[in-house]
Amino acid sequence: MQNSTPAKIEIVDDVSHTLLQCRGVWTLPHLNHVAYILETLHPRASVIWDVSQIDEIDSAGIALWQLYTRSFEQEGIESKLVGVKQDQDQLYKLLYSKPHEALQPPKEPSWLFILGRETHQNVLGIGKFLAFLGEAFILLLYTLLHPSQIRYRSIMAHIYATGATALPIIALSSFLIGVVVAYQSIVQLQKFGADIFIVDMIGISLTRELAPLITAIVVAGRSGSAFTAQIGAMKMTQEIDAMKTMGFDPFTFLVWPRVFALMIVMPLLIFFADLIGIFGGMVIAQAQSHLSFSEFIHRLQGSLPIKHYIIGIVKGPFFAFLIAMVSTYRGFQVSLNTESIGLYTTKSVVNSIFLVIACDAIFSVLLTELKL
Amino acid sequence: MKRIMIEARDIVTAFGESIIHDHINCTVYENEIYALLGGSGSGKSTLLREMILLQRPQSGTLKVLDFDLETITPLEAQSLRRQWGVLFQSGALYSSLSVGENIAMLYHENTDLPPKLIDELIALKIDLVGLPSHARYLYPSELSGGMIKRAALARALALDPKLLFLDEPTSGLDPLSSRQFDALICELRDLLGLTVVMVTHDLDTIHHSIDRFALLGDKKVVAEGTLNEVLQINHPIVNYFFQKGSYGIES
Numbered sequence: 241m242q243n244s245t246p247a248k249i250e251i252v253d254d255v256s257h258t259l260l261q262c263r264g265v266w267t268l269p270h271l272n273h274v275a276y277i278l279e280t281l282h283p284r285a286s287v288i289w290d291v292s293q294i295d296e297i298d299s300a301g302i303a304l305w306q307l308y309t310r311s312f313e314q315e316g317i318e319s320k321l322v323g324v325k326q327d328q329d330q331l332y333k334l335l336y337s338k339p340h341e342a343l344q345p346p347k348e349p350s351w352l353f354i355l356g357r358e359t360h361q362n363v364l365g366i367g368k369f370l371a372f373l374g375e376a377f378i379l380l381l382y383t384l385l386h387p388s389q390i391r392y393r394s395i396m397a398h399i400y401a402t403g404a405t406a407l408p409i410i411a412l413s414s415f416l417i418g419v420v421v422a423y424q425s426i427v428q429l430q431k432f433g434a435d436i437f438i439v440d441m442i443g444i445s446l447t448r449e450l451a452p453l454i455t456a457i458v459v460a461g462r463s464g465s466a467f468t469a470q471i472g473a474m475k476m477t478q479e480i481d482a483m484k485t486m487g488f489d490p491f492t493f494l495v496w497p498r499v500f501a502l503m504i505v506m507p508l509l510i511f512f513a514d515l516i517g518i519f520g521g522m523v524i525a526q527a528q529s530h531l532s533f534s535e536f537i538h539r540l541q542g543s544l545p546i547k548h549y550i551i552g553i554v555k556g557p558f559f560a561f562l563i564a565m566v567s568t569y570r571g572f573q574v575s576l577n578t579e580s581i582g583l584y585t586t587k588s589v590v591n592s593i594f595l596v597i598a599c600d601a602i603f604s605v606l607l608t609e610l611k612l
Numbered sequence: 613m614k615r616i617m618i619e620a621r622d623i624v625t626a627f628g629e630s631i632i633h634d635h636i637n638c639t640v641y642e643n644e645i646y647a648l649l650g651g652s653g654s655g656k657s658t659l660l661r662e663m664i665l666l667q668r669p670q671s672g673t674l675k676v677l678d679f680d681l682e683t684i685t686p687l688e689a690q691s692l693r694r695q696w697g698v699l700f701q702s703g704a705l706y707s708s709l710s711v712g713e714n715i716a717m718l719y720h721e722n723t724d725l726p727p728k729l730i731d732e733l734i735a736l737k738i739d740l741v742g743l744p745s746h747a748r749y750l751y752p753s754e755l756s757g758g759m760i761k762r763a764a765l766a767r768a769l770a771l772d773p774k775l776l777f778l779d780e781p782t783s784g785l786d787p788l789s790s791r792q793f794d795a796l797i798c799e800l801r802d803l804l805g806l807t808v809v810m811v812t813h814d815l816d817t818i819h820h821s822i823d824r825f826a827l828l829g830d831k832k833v834v835a836e837g838t839l840n841e842v843l844q845i846n847h848p849i850v851n852y853f854f855q856k857g858s859y860g861i862e863s
Contacts, residue, residue: 268723298804299733299772307728331803331804338739
């Protein structure tokens with residue numbers, strides 16, 4: 241058994257038939273060669289398989305024989321088998337006890353069908369998200385009537401996880417944004433000798449638009465994905481089903497604490513990003529056009545009306561609401577297979593960043609029309 | 613004397629402070645269905661994981677198919693892995709692949725066979741474990757619990773292994789499917805010359821299809837042998853496990 245002479249096949253052509261003399265070990269690791277010989281074989285009117293000298297055979301060996309017997313049959317060539325041992329016969333009977341029907345793989349639907357199906361599903365998806373929001377708000381009303389049910393501890397934990405621990409990455413990204421904006425504008429402004437306007441540029445663009453947007457994008461990537469993955473994992477391990485049976489409502493326990501925490505944290509993070517971003521601009525202003533920090537701050541007080549700053553901060557809770565709602569909703573959509581967690585986490589981040597930018601655009605148009 | 617397939621000598625396993633195995637021994641011979649039995653937390657699954665190179669014992673020697681698992685080289689380990697099949701409790705099918713692709717992967721990675729033959733082999737294995745032939749195009753998320761077990765068995769049998777490890781093969785199956793599963797394992801053992809090592813709790817399986825077993829308890833192997841041999845032993849864990857004197861199996 242241990243001396244593994246690889247599978248061999250000798251082809252003896254006679255006038256009326258082809259004799260296939262099989263020998264050696266017909267097991268999976270040794271069949272490669274024989275399979276390719278059989279593939280190129282063009283037998284005469286009938287084939288005789290002599291299997292008496294096969295030392296060992298496994299299901300792959302039997303499948304090989306069966307496969308080519310069938311393909312010879314299709315060419316109208318008869319096959320005969322001689323020298324079958326009892327154990328080989330038993331194995332054959334085990335493997336081919338039931339008739340095998342040839343099975344066509346399921347057909348790929350046409351692109352038109354796929355387009356239609358995806359569109360339909362997306363339209364339904366919007367409806368489902370609205371239903372999710374509706375259910376969440378009804379439960380919010382109920383919870384507000386019974387304030388003892390609000391999960392303060394959970395809100396605190398999420399404030400820490402989504403806010404305090406996000407400070408370093410927010411600081412880094414907003415500092416760099418401040419640097420980039422200052423650097424690019426200073427080159428242009430110097431052409432007109434209008435270096436001093438860098439202060440207005442930095443102050444208004446950062447506080448009103450850039451800091452809120454950058455913060456929201458970082459939070460969507462960081463906390464939004466975490467929300468989806470957390471809730472998705474709970475769904476997979478049936479924790480959410482367990483909560484429901486115990487009367488712990490998932491909206492009260494999982495959704496609203498995250499939404500509230502993010503809505504509280506986001507304005508604070510935007511304020512923090514404002515500070516660091518302006519500091520980044522100050523550093524560049526001093527390095528590139530020798531504008532000292534005190535001059536910069538003095539100029540900033542005059543050139544940055546408070547409304548820009550307030551508009552930036554007010555956007556925070558709106559962005560936070562969108563991010564938290566979309567990411568928890570996507571978490572609940574996770575199904576029982578492992579792939580869906582990755583799929584819905586991706587969807588959650590993509591959707592929330594898109595919604596944040598769309599919301600920002602609406603703010604921009606509305607506020608400009610209102611002359612703010 | 614039959615060939616020894618797995619030999620465990622003086623195995624000690626501990627997770628931090630808590631000792632799981634305290635110098636345990638067991639032997640699996642060729643062509644037998646061997647079970648690791650014991651209550652929850654008795655370390656039978658851990659022992660199985662050690663046998664299939666997922667975990668290392670703290671001390672002791674463990675030989676599988678004459679390879680010493682402590683000194684095994686990565687290449688030897690690769691060839692050893694090709695000679696066994698493992699059925700995990702939850703199936704552990706790759707969820708991004710269909711059942712057919714789950715099986716095909718093993719052929720593509722380990723052999724050079726023509727696609728036609730691989731196709732035939734996949735159909736064979738799916739048939740062998742009693743799945744309907746269209747199941748090869750289904751994804752694990754579309755299968756029921758019993759079908760997942762069968763598909764996972766088909767995958768474990770793909771390379772015609774010498775050794776088959778089963779972790780609770782009949783858990784989550786209805787009684788009839790469990791018996792069919794047991795019968796299938798016995799038939800495969802007879803015809804393919806398999807050696808089967810399983811962790812099980814199913815008393816019917818223990819009664820009808822297992823040749824020998826080790827009963828783990830209290831960090832030791834309390835008893836090893838055939839059912840009749842073990843039932844002669846008067847030991848609190850044996851008595852408790854087989855519910856001697858109340859209901860369950862009478863000696």
